[in-house]
Amino acid sequence: MKIRQIEIFRAVMAGGSTTAAAVTLGLSQSAVSRQLTQLEEELGFELFERSNGRLLPRPEAFALMDEVGELASLVSRLKRYTEDLRAGTVGQRFLKVAVPHSFIATVMPEVIETYLAERHDASVELIGGHYDAIEQMVLARVADLGFVSLPPRNKGFEAREIVRSESVCIMPAGHPLAERPNLMPRDLSGHHLIMLGRQRPARLAFERQLRRVGVFPIVRIEVHSVEATCGLVARGLGVAVVPELIAGLYRHLPIAQRPFSPCIHGAYGIVTLKGAPMSRSAEAFTEILKTRLEAQGRT
Missing domain, CATH: 3.40.190.10 (Periplasmic binding protein-like II)
Known part of the structure; x- marks a missing residue:
């Protein structure tokens, strides 16, 4: 006995004919009739009497219907669950x-x-x-x-x-650096810097750029989040080079941002x-x- 045969049996019981069951299940009438006949052959007895194109359930059909109801419900839940697994809506709750x-x-x-x-x-x-x-x-x-x-x-x-993200230099609103459309490492000479992420690749690349152009950074604050950096810059405590992706989240603060090159983020x-x-x-x-x-x- 196959699950598909049980589904067809229940649909025939509900609709009263193979034609109605075919419409319900989205199958051809011949496919429904074939599966129903195979089920009866496997069981060894007829479930329906054929009369004028209709199927009249025998007592055995009603008895079987009582037993397969719970199984059909379980199969239906299992199908929904596997569809959810395929969609990624369950599996790791x-x-x-x-x-x-x-x-x-x-x-x-x-x-x-x-x-x-x-x-x-x-x-x-x-x-x-x-x-x-x-x-x-x-x-x-x-x-x-x-x-x-x-x-x-x-x-x-x-x-x-x-x-991916480009780099920007952020500074307090009205800062002299905000008058420039773009900034480079040499432009930061003499300004207090807020440095982000010690030993991270972006920080190391930034320090190499400063050394290459002879800029000795004046570092008074070191932090480990762009959120903190933006807050400190907004209070006028320095300027910083941060990823544009995250700096854009804090445009509501009184800070300005200008493109910075070479890019140290990625x-x-x-x-x-x-x-x-x-x-x-x-x-x-x-x-x-x-x-x-x-x-x-x-x-």
């Missing part, structure tokens, strides 16, 4: 995501809203940290996936680029443990985040 502090109150509310709207039985744990901390969270399985600048410092990751993406394929839920979350950040880059 609890997703742990680590992102920079700069994203917590800006990017992530919209991303999580979109993700949960399609997954009513899902939940998300959102964790903030600087990039090194995010890498450690993923390595320790505290987070299932993390958003970091690429390449990651640790080699134990699968990394997927989802967005690729950003998602890291997961090497050898551990992403669940469909994680894949879906990554795509939603990617779409949101691409939209951010166009504004």
Whole structure:
């Protein structure tokens, strides 16, 4: 007895004919008749009496209907579940995501809203940290996936680029540097700098650029998030070079930003443990985040 035969049997019982069952199931009438006949042959007895084009259920059909009802319901739930698995709406109901502090109150509310709207039985744990901390969270399985600048410092990751960013110099509104359309390393000579991400590739590249043009940075503050950097710049405590992607999240602050070259930033993406394929839920979350950040880059 096959599941398809049970579905056809129930449809015939409900509709009273193979024609009605065919319409319900989206099959041809001949296919329904053939499957029903095969079922009766496997059972060894007739389920219906054929009379003037109609099928009249025999007592055995009613008895069988009582027994297959629960099985049919289970099969229906299983089909819906496998369809949800295919869509990535189940499978990993609890997703742990680590992102920079700069994203917590800006990017992530919209991303999580979109993700949960399609997954009513899902939940998300959102964790903030600087990039090194995010890498450690993923390595320790505290987070299932993390958003970091690429390449990651640790080699134990699968990394997927989802967005790129140019560099901008941010300064307090009305600062003399804001009068220039574009800025270069030599333009920062004599200005107080707020430096971001010690030992990160972007920071090392920035320091090399300054040395190359003979600029000795005046560093009074070091931070580990663009969010903090923008807040400090808004208070007039210095200027900084940050990724345009994230600086754009803080345009509401009294700061100005100008393109900075050569670019010291670049690729950003998602890291997961090497050898551990992403669940469909994680894949879906990554795509939603990617779409949101691409939209951010166009504004």
